[in-house]
Amino acid sequence: CLMRFPELALSYQKEIAHARLLYDSFYRIPNGLAERLLSFLKFRLIRTATTDLRRRTSYDEHKNYLRYIASALFNRIIARRSVRRFLRFLDLHFIGDTGFGAVLEKYRPDVVVLTNLFDDGEIALIREAKKRKIVTVGYVNSWDKLTARSSVRLLPDTMIVFNEILKQEAREHADMPEERIAVCGIPQYDHYVTEKPNRRDEFFKKNGFDPARRLILYAPVGITFSDSDWEVIDLLHEIISNGEIQGAQLLVRFPPNDFLDERELADRPWLKYDLPGIRFGTKRSEDWDMNFDELRRMTDLLAHTSVVVGYSASIIVDAAVFDKPSVGVNFEVKKSPLLARSPIQRYKTDHFKKVLRVRGIRLAGNRQELIDLINGYLRDPLLDKDQRRRFAAEQCWRLDGKSGERGASVMLGAIPSAKL
Secondary structure, three states, rough: EEEEHHHHHHHHHHOOOOOOOOOOOOOOOOOOOOHHHHHHHHHHOOOOOOOHHHHHHHHHHHHHHHHHHHHHHHHHHOOOOOHHHHHHHHHHHHHHOOOOHHHHHHHHOOOEEEOOOOOOHHHHHEEEEHHHHOOEEEOOOOOHHHHHHHHOOOOOOOEEEEHHHHHHHHHHOOOHHHHHHOOOOOOHHHHHOOOOOOOHHHHHHHHHOOOOOOOEEEEEOOOOOOOOOOHHHHHHHHHHOOOOOOOEEEEEEEEOOOOOOOHHOOOOOOOOOOOHHHHOOOOOOEEOOHHHHHHHHHHHHHEEEEEEEEEEOHHHHHHOOOOOOEEEEEOOOOOOOHHHHHHHHHOOHHHHHHHHHHHOOOOOOOOHHHHHHHHHHOOOOOOOHHHHHHHHHHOOOOOOOHHHHHHHHHHOOOOOOHHH
């Protein structure tokens, strides 16, 4: 297992130790003029509602109309399958080794598995593997990257995706042939099936919750994308404290891949919160992980939460697995001066439009609607049950605890028969 940071390799070695598992740390940020050019172009090679939104938010910040028009026209010209194919040919044949060749020569793998096909470092690895005729398997590890991130610079021999939605997006935006895409489900959700949650009374007692009150979970979008989270936390605290939402209590679960403003936290000594995840870098999503104890706590939390509230966090998929309703905050308590800092813009993205299409979440357009929706779900937990079931089925494909096993079978099946 090749890791970006030595600390990450040591963490995995401690958490998942096995005689047949070897951890090493190696990562190089590719450089050079051609590399930088292809990295620049990859963000212009797909055209989606999400990438158009990102362009508008960039214009809102910089107010450069000529740049905005030029960027939009350039995107319309080059965001084509034929251009992507041509650039992949150049990428494979005209970019030199950034150091991953030595790693492949050292370990001589039969299959290289990549978990972030949108990272230039992993693209450098897949390039060297292809040059050595080593089979490659790539995981699309998120529900939004195929429409929100960029094009996939180099395609693996096999691509693993969570569901049929991502399979279609992989065909459309990554040009991946259908016969080389394997739908396996969401492996990180396997423990929701295989792990039995602790009893509600035990969980509440351990965490200092009142067993007579139901639990509302707020999932912030994170400091990277919004300035509104703390205002929503204060709003929820207010409407629970003054009885507008009765018989409830609040827990805030911050994103595991973001950072926390300690000053804001110090101003709210009353706040019960979770800050899951171990961060190994200095930037959001650079490298992070959750250990098994945190995953078990997540199972308990979702099993015993009554309503999930947030902007557009992916935790709403987890909630639907447990048949827990989600309320989306579709307003800003304090309006952001920039679109890029406005969390309600995220409802316009491609992946979230699919959520709204099946009513996997109900949106509250103002304070009173937020109160009414939460109270409605507290009174009747079965409200919108069919919509949640459909949403979970679309996103998870199968919930049988065997998604990881299916992915492993695809990886093993990619090994050439002569080497088995």
